[in-house]
Amino acid sequence: MPADIETLPPLIFGEPGEFRELMVALVMTGQKTGSSNLKVAYEMAGEAVPEVGTTYALVESAGLRVAVVEVLEVVETTPADVTLELVRHESPTVAHWRSVNLAYWETLSPAIRVHLGDPEWQLTDAESVISKVFRVV
Numbered sequence: 001m002p003a004d005i006e007t008l009p010p011l012i013f014g015e016p017g018e019f020r021e022l023m024v025a026l027v028m029t030g031q032k033t034g035s036s037n038l039k040v041a042y043e044m045a046g047e048a049v050p051e052v053g054t055t056y057a058l059v060e061s062a063g064l065r066v067a068v069v070e071v072l073e074v075v076e077t078t079p080a081d082v083t084l085e086l087v088r089h090e091s092p093t094v095a096h097w098r099s100v101n102l103a104y105w106e107t108l109s110p111a112i113r114v115h116l117g118d119p120e121w122q123l124t125d126a127e128s129v130i131s132k133v134f135r136v137v
Contacts, residue, residue, distance in 0.1 A: 005065045009047075011056035011134075016063075024060045028067060033135060034089025036097075038105055039076065039128035044115045050074050050132045058136070073133035080125035089133050101129075 013023035013035070026032035042049050050071045057065035075086055079102060084094055091097035105123055113121045 005057050005068055008055055008057040008065070008068065010059045010065070011069050012059045016061035020061050024058060024066060027058055027069065027134075027136060030136070032090055034086070034131060034133045036082075036090065036101055036129050036131040038108065038112075038123075039130050040112055040115065041105075041108060042130065044108075044111060049076075049130050055137070056134075067136045069134045070137045071132050071134050075131045075133075077129050077131060078126050079129060082129065082131070086131050086133075089131075 012020070014020050023032060039049065052071055052074055054071045056069045056071075058067040058069050060066050077083075077086065079098055082094060082097065087094050087097035091100060102123065105127075109121070109123060113119050
């Protein structure tokens with residue numbers, strides 16, 4: 001791994017534990033080569049939307065940086081318009097991708113409402129999603 005892995009922004013999947021360890025294992029074996037998040041989630045976290053060529057440090061549950069991941073492609077889409085080609089980087093089917101991602105994004109709804117100052121905000125199929133395709137380098 002490059003000596004500067006400690007200076008890279010982290011790539012973290014969920015909370016420490018079984019889910020994160022599964023995601024790290026899937027990334028490390030090349031079975032997971034993409035991830036998606038709501039554009040507003042990047043805004044809430046004060047993070048820039050990823051760009052092609054950006055590198056991240058993949059972080060496991062104990063906080064160790066285990067690999068450098070390079071972004072190969074960034075696509076802005078919506079849950080309604082996401083393609084099978086794009087979701088195959090993280091899910092076997094569009095239906096599975098929708099189910100898993102929408103369930104997770106619903107957990108962000110209270111924080112999004114506060115961030116936007118809109119207590120009526122609801123997740124819809126028109127919400128902007130940032131999907132990134134990556135590889136371990």
